[in-house]
Amino acid sequence: MTPPRGGTERNPERRTDGPIVAKFAQLLGTPLLPWQRLVADVAGEIDPDTGTYFYDTVILSTPRQCGKSTLVDAVDTRNTQWGPDRFIYYLAQTGKDAGDHFKKYLKTVQASPLSAITTRPYLGAGDLRQPFANGSVIMPKSVTKVAGHGVQGDKITLDEAFSLSEETGNTILDGFMPTMATRLKATGVQPQLWITSTEGTAESTFFNRRLDACRAGEQSRRTCWFDFGIPSDADPEDLDTIMRYHPAAGLLWDRSQLADFREQFQGNPAGWARAFGNRRDEGITDRAIDEATWAATVTAPIGPADLDDRPVVFGVAVDVDSTHTSISAGICNQDGTITTQLLKILDGTGYAPTEIARLCATYHAPVVIDDRGTAADLSDRLHHMTDPDGDPLIPFVDMDSADYLTTGQSYVSGLTNRAIWHAADPDLDASAANSARKWAGDAWRVSRRGSTGLTSPLESCMLAAWGAAHRPEESGPLQIF
Ligand SMILES: Nc1ncnc2c1ncn2[C@@H]1O[C@H](COP(=O)(O)OP(=O)(O)OP(=O)(O)O)[C@@H](O)[C@H]1O
Numbered sequence: 001m002t003p004p005r006g007g008t009e010r011n012p013e014r015r016t017d018g019p020i021v022a023k024f025a026q027l028l029g030t031p032l033l034p035w036q037r038l039v040a041d042v043a044g045e046i047d048p049d050t051g052t053y054f055y056d057t058v059i060l061s062t063p064r065q066c067g068k069s070t071l072v073d074a075v076d077t078r079n080t081q082w083g084p085d086r087f088i089y090y091l092a093q094t095g096k097d098a099g100d101h102f103k104k105y106l107k108t109v110q111a112s113p114l115s116a117i118t119t120r121p122y123l124g125a126g127d128l129r130q131p132f133a134n135g136s137v138i139m140p141k142s143v144t145k146v147a148g149h150g151v152q153g154d155k156i157t158l159d160e161a162f163s164l165s166e167e168t169g170n171t172i173l174d175g176f177m178p179t180m181a182t183r184l185k186a187t188g189v190q191p192q193l194w195i196t197s198t199e200g201t202a203e204s205t206f207f208n209r210r211l212d213a214c215r216a217g218e219q220s221r222r223t224c225w226f227d228f229g230i231p232s233d234a235d236p237e238d239l240d241t242i243m244r245y246h247p248a249a250g251l252l253w254d255r256s257q258l259a260d261f262r263e264q265f266q267g268n269p270a271g272w273a274r275a276f277g278n279r280r281d282e283g284i285t286d287r288a289i290d291e292a293t294w295a296a297t298v299t300a301p302i303g304p305a306d307l308d309d310r311p312v313v314f315g316v317a318v319d320v321d322s323t324h325t326s327i328s329a330g331i332c333n334q335d336g337t338i339t340t341q342l343l344k345i346l347d348g349t350g351y352a353p354t355e356i357a358r359l360c361a362t363y364h365a366p367v368v369i370d371d372r373g374t375a376a377d378l379s380d381r382l383h384h385m386t387d388p389d390g391d392p393l394i395p396f397v398d399m400d401s402a403d404y405l406t407t408g409q410s411y412v413s414g415l416t417n418r419a420i421w422h423a424a425d426p427d428l429d430a431s432a433a434n435s436a437r438k439w440a441g442d443a444w445r446v447s448r449r450g451s452t453g454l455t456s457p458l459e460s461c462m463l464a465a466w467g468a469a470h471r472p473e474e475s476g477p478l479q480i481f
């Protein structure tokens with residue numbers, strides 16, 4: 001079986017209800033896959049002291065399209081048969097998500113031999129449910145509908161839990177958890193809460209907290225959990241890795257389809273890693289430059305020998321706490337477009353003046369730098385550098401603070417209009433991926449504190465592009481003296 005990334009192992013000393021779930025799955029036409037069987041066996045372990053479920057909570061994380069929801073259906077169907085008048089809820093993000101899935105389930109049950117133990121399903125708008133002959137019922141609901149009221153039930157599943165905030169998720173649990181003890185007393189069967197999902201993003205606060213607690217070994221002893229996906233150090237672009245860790249690989253689809261699946265995520269590597277590797281998308285939620293635009297505007301780096309007589313401007317930016325200084329070139333192409341190219345990421349700011357002076361002299365090019373913010377001190381030092389005659393050493397493209405606030409937006413519109421390109425560079429890619437926006441009214445700039453990596457590489461390109469577009473005429477094409 002696919003090796004899980006982590007989770008609860010089967011305790012062979014306890015009996016399990018798993019084989020009965022497997023029977024129901026078979027009758028529904030979806031015999032359990034090996035990973036589904038593991039989950040059914042562990043979640044179905046019976047506490048020898050009480051004769052009912054050992055676990056009250058089941059946390060399940062897998063890649064997309066593994067069969068999570070299908071497993072829930074089989075477990076829910078089995079759950080209706082523990083006794084009369086049981087209430088089973090299937091909750092998803094919206095009523096539509098829950099309803100769409102449930103309608104498929106209704107068709108499946110009604111076409112199966114199990115239709116004999118059901119009664120006529122309700123198909124009313126907002127009142128979908130499948131009653132069973134013993135009075136039990138399975139109901140799909142939207143999270144938002146339920147959140148206000150609270151549910152009393154014998155089993156509740158929060159499917160697609162990545163979509164819940166901590167607050168919304170907790171509101172539902174606040175309604176359900178206190179009723180578990182009373183239902184156990186009334187029915188003799190331990191109610192179960194299932195939380196199932198593919199990994200989400202940093203905003204998936206409800207699911208992340210619970211999954212992280214399990215990974216840290218801090219879950220309650222009545223919680224079992226299952227985590228399938230690629231290990232944290234694995235490369236999601238390696239299709240053999242996906243085959244090895246995706247629990248439905250070779251069962252619901254095979255290797256020959258995988259390249260096509262990857263195609264569907266073009267320009268969205270994080271989406272791919274999440275869907276097929278079950279890797280959390282830790283990317284910032286408000287990227288300064290969206291991934292698709294960035295991927296579409298890459299160009300080949302330009303070596304000094306290929307520069308011909310194209311004018312150059314250097315953009316210089318400094319990271320928060322002066323940890324790094326980035327220098328980029330803005331190159332004015334013959335066709336009127338601008339190519340931005342990251343040249344250096346220096347540690348600190350100490351070596352920057354010498355390097356900038358050398359570049360300016362070599363390429364007869366001016367510098368753009370913000371004279372406030374994180375670069376203020378470096379800017380001041382550059383402005384005071386003089387040649388042996390006491391003349392200013394470094395030429396500048398003047399930029400006031402109002403101009404500075406437009407550099408990010410004009411860079412992005414330049415990329416969007418294909419008037420600006422960026423030379424391929426992994427450090428620059430990382431900076432673009434990690435740089436968030438900070439809004440002030442209708443304008444934004446790169447948020448240094450809100451970003452998750454170096455912002456200076458991207459900021460230096462933004463400045464270089466602005467400088468290249470606002471180059472003083474007299475500094476025009478490169479002069480050979
Ligand atoms: N045991 C099974 N046998 C046959 N087909 C299955 C089985 N389990 C799931 N499937 C099929 O695989 C597909 C994906 O299943 P399902 O929707 O349950 O996955 P999921 O993990 O909930 O996906 P998503 O993350 O997209 O919600 C469905 O078409 C389903 O019918």
Ligand SMILES: [Mg+2]
Nearest residue numbers: 068069070159
């Ligand atoms: Mg699903």
